[in-house]
Amino acid sequence: MSANYKPVIWNRSKQVYDAILLAGVIGYILIYTRLGPFLQPAIPPLDEQTLAMQAFGSCAFILLTLVLSIGPLARLDPRFLPLLYNRRHFGVLTCAVAAAHGAKVLGWYFAFSSIPPTLAVLAADTSYGQLHGFPFIPFGIAAFVILLVLAATSHDFWLAFLTPPVWKALHMTVYLAYALIILHVALGYLQATANPIFAIVVTLSCGSLVGLHLAAGLRERTRDFARPDPAAQAPWVVVATVDAIAEGRAIVVSLNDAERVAIFRHAGRLSAVTNLCAHQNGPLGEGRIVDGCITCPWHGYQYRFEDGCAPAPYKERLATYRLLLDGRRVLLDPHPNPPGTSVEPIPITESAG
Amino acid sequence: MPGAVPSLIHDAMLAYAAIGGIVALAFLLIGLDRIDPAAAGAYAFRPLLIPGLMLLWPVAIVCWVRRQGSGGRGTSMRRRHRSAHLRIWIALAVVLPAILLAAMSLRQNGPTEAAPIRLSD
Numbered sequence: 472m473s474a475n476y477k478p479v480i481w482n483r484s485k486q487v488y489d490a491i492l493l494a495g496v497i498g499y500i501l502i503y504t505r506l507g508p509f510l511q512p513a514i515p516p517l518d519e520q521t522l523a524m525q526a527f528g529s530c531a532f533i534l535l536t537l538v539l540s541i542g543p544l545a546r547l548d549p550r551f552l553p554l555l556y557n558r559r560h561f562g563v564l565t566c567a568v569a570a571a572h573g574a575k576v577l578g579w580y581f582a583f584s585s586i587p588p589t590l591a592v593l594a595a596d597t598s599y600g601q602l603h604g605f606p607f608i609p610f611g612i613a614a615f616v617i618l619l620v621l622a623a624t625s626h627d628f629w630l631a632f633l634t635p636p637v638w639k640a641l642h643m644t645v646y647l648a649y650a651l652i653i654l655h656v657a658l659g660y661l662q663a664t665a666n667p668i669f670a671i672v673v674t675l676s677c678g679s680l681v682g683l684h685l686a687a688g689l690r691e692r693t694r695d696f697a698r699p700d701p702a703a704q705a706p707w708v709v710v711a712t713v714d715a716i717a718e719g720r721a722i723v724v725s726l727n728d729a730e731r732v733a734i735f736r737h738a739g740r741l742s743a744v745t746n747l748c749a750h751q752n753g754p755l756g757e758g759r760i761v762d763g764c765i766t767c768p769w770h771g772y773q774y775r776f777e778d779g780c781a782p783a784p785y786k787e788r789l790a791t792y793r794l795l796l797d798g799r800r801v802l803l804d805p806h807p808n809p810p811g812t813s814v815e816p817i818p819i820t821e822s823a824g
Numbered sequence: 825m826p827g828a829v830p831s832l833i834h835d836a837m838l839a840y841a842a843i844g845g846i847v848a849l850a851f852l853l854i855g856l857d858r859i860d861p862a863a864a865g866a867y868a869f870r871p872l873l874i875p876g877l878m879l880l881w882p883v884a885i886v887c888w889v890r891r892q893g894s895g896g897r898g899t900s901m902r903r904r905h906r907s908a909h910l911r912i913w914i915a916l917a918v919v920l921p922a923i924l925l926a927a928m929s930l931r932q933n934g935p936t937e938a939a940p941i942r943l944s945d
Contacts, residue, residue, distance in 0.1 A: 603932070
């Protein structure tokens with residue numbers, strides 16, 4: 472967490488995750504470079520450099536599609552949450568594979584240029600005035616720059632330095648990178664290849680990704696439209712019945728378009744905190760109580776049930792909310808307390824629980 | 825010879841990276857310990873910050889100046905990116921298929937390569 476920065480945090484599950492990722496990438500590159508000549512028969516046969524270039528490029532595209540699928544999949548089905556825990560390493564690996572693709576391009580097409588290869592790649596094709604053969608490399612470069620910025624700012628330091636809203640906004644530019652990569656592929660390789668396999672893969676990947684994000688986004692929107700009813704006495708609002716909250720879990724209540732509250736039940740008591748984890752704004756209400764602490768489902772950040780403070784030596788704090796029981800109904804004061812304010816959890820009485 | 829615009833872009837990128845290198849060095853030597861208590865005594869992670877500082881040095885300078893004297897971390901309870909997410913993907917649901925369709929229609933060959941024709945013996 473935040474007591475002191477470490478270069479990379481690895482635990483057993485992250486090591487397994489990274490090992491599987493790495494093995495997957497190496498396996499893909501090997502298979503592509505071996506099978507490529509059979510899938511794209513050409514005279515003369517494709518050289519090894521071109522095959523490697525294609526292998527890294529297509530691998531980066533598939534990795535980016537997968538990494539962008541993890542978020543909506545985890546929102547739609549919690550069984551995908553373990554994929555989310557190490558998504559950062561996934562993203563950094565995607566950038567590394569994209570860099571390998573770029574290095575292969577520079578090393579093959581521009582290695583013997585009389586000008587620096589990085590300048591040659593910019594100057595190679597400037598036919599912007601025509602649709603046929605429109606330059607596709609700049610789209611790839613722009614997408615790579617975005618991936619590089621995201622990989623370079625993936626360390627927790629940047630999250631704290633830029634603040635979570637700015638960091639999150641910056642990292643949402645990955646969607647722009649994806650659109651640029653689609654342009655890069657559509658105006659580049661898809662124009663050249665006679666093999667329909669890659670066109671089918673790109674179209675299916677793109678369609679699935681759009682479908683997943685729309686499904687997850689629309690589901691969130693439906694949830695956000697449900698507002699709690701005001702109680703008889705202001706400022707309280709009725710948020711749930713006690714029975715609706717499972718032990719060790721939470722329900723999430725939307726107070727407005729952007730503010731959500733997670734109400735947890737633990738050891739016969741109820742407590743409410745903001746739904747946003749102080750780390751990466753993860754959805755705390757989708758997490759659970761572990762060792763008496765509210766635990767974020769994204770990266771395992773923990774907060775005390777009673778005051779929303781991370782246990783020492785960590786320093787993150789959450790805004791807390793007041794709760795009240797009215798029979799079996801749970802009432803919430805929608806005005807947040809300053810982060811870290813202690814609010815005694817309310818006991819669930821026999822009549823209520 | 826490369827055109828004037830590519831050369832200009834290339835030179836600008838090099839200059840940007842060079843300034844970024846200077847800012848990164850200054851930040852890691854002077855700024856980091858003053859603005860982030862979690863960096864105290866942690867040195868191994870610092871080289872990892874160099875690429876980000878070189879890429880985002882104008883933003884880094886702004887954040888550096890703003891955070892001088894305040895070691896606290898901002899907290900937010902509002903998640904505005906959630907509604908932005910849906911809007912972005914509605915737009916992409918239109919843009920991405922349009923790109924792919926346009927690209928397919930631009931192709932000069934069909935889905936399979938035409939058989940080669942011998943022009944002369």
